[in-house]
Amino acid sequence: MSVSPASATAWPTPAALADEIAALLLDPAVTVPPRLVQPLPGGGSLFVMPAHDARVAITKLITYTPANVGSAWPSIQGDVVVFDVAGGQRLAVLDGPTVTARRTAAVSLLAARLLAPRTDGPLLIVGAGVQGRAHLHAFAQGLGVREVWVTSRSSASARALADEAGALGLVARVVADADAALADCPLVVTATPASGVVLRGQLPDHSFIAAVGAFTPQMVELDAALCRHVARVGEVVIDTPEALHEAGDLLLAGVPMDGLLTLADVVRQGGGRRRGPVLFKSCGWAGWDLALARAVAGMGSPITP
Missing domain, CATH: 3.40.50.720 (NAD(P)-binding Rossmann-like Domain)
Known part of the structure; x- marks a missing residue:
């Protein structure tokens, strides 16, 4: 499934996501390697942020471009790709800036x-x-x-x-x-x-x-x-x-x-x-992104590619 910013019903509420974050912090199966931050020409950065638990694996791939502040382009762009651990299949592609905003809040x-x-x-x-x-x-x-x-x-x-x-x-x-x-x-x-x-x-x-x-x-x-x-x-x-x-x-x-x-x-x-x-x-x-991916996967969203 692909969840876009406009798909409001596909996203958990802030309270539900906060609960999921608390649960993730108590889950011993959660693994979050250090994120890779690659500087880019012009002052931007490429972030590669993997994480997984026993059921779901994610990689967040976003660019951060400070020069875009105040322009028509957002400063954060990219996606979060969600995979099933057992079968390896892709479960979802989530809009990166929306994930970042919602999980941070x-x-x-x-x-x-x-x-x-x-x-x-x-x-x-x-x-x-x-x-x-x-x-x-x-x-x-x-x-x-x-x-x-x-x-x-x-x-x-x-x-x-x-x-x-x-x-x-x-x-x-x-x-x-x-x-x-x-x-x-x-x-x-x-x-x-x-x-x-x-x-x-x-x-x-x-x-x-x-x-x-x-x-x-x-x-x-x-x-x-x-x-x-x-x-x-x-x-x-x-x-x-x-x-x-x-x-x-x-x-x-x-x-x-x-x-x-x-x-x-x-x-x-x-x-x-x-x-x-x-x-x-x-x-x-990346653990915060994983929490949101867990919540979205658990909602059984009907949105399909």
């Missing part, structure tokens, strides 16, 4: 469920692109957030995302100053191209930030002082051990990386109240 949703001191919102979304939209839907459907504040370097994009939130029945507003909004928004998502710092304000103790835009050692969304502050008075959690050498926000801030909890650690612990503000740093992992 579901990972953030799972982290917020387990780590956020407060989950009632308002939710502040910094960056109104594909990931901002995916997180809007995930947090609205999965946490029941009823109010969303949006800020973006593009006022038109911010307005469009706020309008989409309104169409979902949420109270929505566009704000110009993300730092000033931190005092009123206990839930924060930064989902930008990570070409520079977008958040540097003071965090209240009830804050939860999911930072998803930066996924290489050179990329950054968060001010170094903000990261060090959370590490000192709150808690920093990373999505996987690979983030220890990929999380530019933390590495460039000089945050001590030894002893940081991963999302798998938190799932095994069952979550629980954290001390002070929480920063969840997400860099991506």
